[in-house]
Amino acid sequence: MKTESHDSGWKMYLFFSIVLGITAIGSYLMADYLWRFGMEPLLVGLWIVFTILFGYLAFGFTHAATGFFIRRLGVRSAGLPPSPDLESTSKSSRKPRIAVTLPVYNEPVDRVFAGLRAIFESTVSVPGGDMFDFFVLSDSNQPEQWLAEEAAWARLTRECNGIDRIFYRRRPGNTGKKSGNIADFCRTWGKHYDYMIVLDADSIMTGKTFLHLVGMMEKNPRVALIQTAPRLVGGESLFGRIQQFSNRLYGEVFMEGLAFWQESGGNFWGHNAIIRMKPFIRQCDLPKLPGKSPFGGHILSHDFVEAGLLRRVGWEVWMAHKLEGTYEEGPQGIVESAVRDRRWCQGNLQHGMLLFARGFRGRTRVHLANGILGYVSSPLWLLFMILSAFAIGSNEDLLSAAPNGGAALLAMTAVLLFGPKILCLIDLLVDRKRTAQFGGASNAICSVILETVFSALLAPVMMLFHTRFVLTNLIGKTVDWSPQQRGASGTTLDEALAVHGWQTLAGILVGTVVALVNTTLFLWLIPVLLGLWLAVPVSVFTSLAGPGLAARKEKLFVTPEEICPPAEVAAALAPVEIPPGRFRGVVASVLDPFLNAVHVSLLRRNRRRLIQGNRENVYCADDVKSAPSKGAPSLQIRELAERFLSFGPGSLSQDEVMSLLSDIDNMLWLHREAWLRPASRLGAEWNDAIRMQRASL
């Protein structure tokens, strides 16, 4: 650690002074308005909740305003000094080794491997691409998924000449979830590498970006982690495309603001980032939190905490927000977005346990608090509305005096709410080249207006979702970390009714009661109620690919990546053609002579890994129990295998199939037996598959 830190220190104080200043003004105006009606406990409660929410709004606004001024005034962007040019990185005498890790957990196999292929091909095409090895780290626990991954990996390595460059490892258990998966990689192969680039199943990064990141790490030995700002791509539905558009348009300005105050105290978002191996191995094996789930146990949102642990011992964490060539996909509908939020909510609320942990730096605490408030602000908003309704119920003047007494406050709130969007739009319109990439000025303006309307409709729906998630978490209900649904398959009416029905009912009920009691209040509440009344149709409509594509035709919500998609993005998102007449899934692992051999070879390698690892005290004893077994299969396994052959894979439960697939000698035996037995002693599924003849590899 020889070089100077690039951290200037004062920026954070300036930034939060602005936030506090705005909050103080808003809070004063609110107090000034409320105290006119007496300092009653209800109004004090209302003022406290308002101040928190207003502070959170000010925090967001300040990001946009700071980002806007930095970009427009031509101030040097906050962040690491530019990386050495690509040529010097690739020609440097020191050749670091970099592992590109792709943790997967029951993700769509075709999409994962199409993405990996695009990334791999992009990497080998740049000078210095030979420094990178690729690892698919699977935690998949469904038989079809596991076997499809193995087949796709084997095909990819051969087709891309990636033997010895692209590797595959599947853990028999899912201990520690994603962070456990990465830790397992670090324990086994971490010593081989100087850096690790972590991807998500839907990440796309270019070889050039990899080289830039490596160059920045090489030049800045105090830095342990650099997070890129991935752009959303692949949106097909209206929802997906609106999210993509907002991310692309507003994201750049907000990221500039974020980079301004966080400097070396950056955050980790779990993927599309480069990590220095040594400090990560030393600092980032996460302990279990005391107590029971949802607050105790394994740390779910590991990324924030890992960044905090690195910062705790003096390493720097930066964000490379200007770096191009880093992408990810987003959810395609409100329902998928809510499912993802439910997982994130649990993870972020768990961070409450770490908020006051000793040794964490101030900026780490801000990141943790921001993550928590991102969800807790919803119940606070609901509470604010309930308290307001009670307050207005007890004193009707409170509402009628608002246009006069609260005008300044209303105006200020509107600025905080809509100001960031306007600033981002101005930032776009002053740059003609960039404006053209968003479909031209008029299309961009229309898109921002429509996006604002959609956000207004969506906000109360998400408020109720988040409130529910926060409350269910508080009473101790946990959620499974199911993989994200990708692709615009669309939300059906039944699904939408099941998910949003209670919200619409609540909206109708509250609307009716308020309309009967106080018509003025009802009119004030209409923007909120409208979102709830329309939740079902909006959810269905925006999840469909048709409206999304129609909007694209009209050049609405267009992004630069849509107009001119980078080669890697186009390759990763291209539909995968599945050749007809091939063995599939579990049947393939038995009948296909090659896939069976690949599967057995991987089982043997994994077994050796776990046994050797335990011998060196790296893994826990539990892992050995779940290691693929070897030697004569047990009587129980043989009975299962007999049933498997006689009645087909469908006659066994998923766990039973998994135990068959995990037994090395049994898989060899099954391959021989399935081909050897006459049709009369085989299940129909086997006979049908045998007639198809073609191998899947």
Add this chain to the structure above:
Amino acid sequence: MELSVEPLYIEPPNRSGGKTHHQMDFSHERSLDEWNEAYQRIENYFLALGVENKLLLSSVVLKILGKASDRMESEDAGQSPVELACYEADRLLVDWFRNVLDDPGSEFKDRISARGRLALWNVQEEVPWQEYFLSDEPLPRHYREKMQTAYLHADPDFQFVEMKPRPIDLGLVKIASNTLERMSRRRKTFVRILWLIGILFCVWIFIATR
């Protein structure tokens, strides 16, 4: 590629005896359908292995069926033609793999078969293996070497390193959670406090909305 035409010649069933070496026994116990099933099964297996040359395929299948037929006659083991043909195919494959991979016979046959299949899959593009597949003619040395070194590397060599969780002192939260834990142990007190909070909340709402 040299192919023997001998196996391609099948004499018509001659139940009166005097069979040649490769003449199959379509005996009364084993129907023509069963032999047909055996033929199809072997053919399907080799198709799955990627043997696409029709001449080679027929030649290999008939060679195997001939051997199965011989075995059926000599052993009378009560096995079906499919089973016998598959045993023979398996035996031939394993022998060929042992030979190509230079295995002295130390590996179990299922494992050498799997290793052979993997090697075959790996070198398919580089080695014209079909020309030598299951034939007595030895695979040229450089091809053999390629097959012998053709492994599928699932991962680099292991270099284990210990990664231990670093303790995190939760500070205030730890104190609060310890307190709550102690309180939850005193269940009655905890429930009373909850009741008290509830009552105070109701009173506050009453006053606030009065």
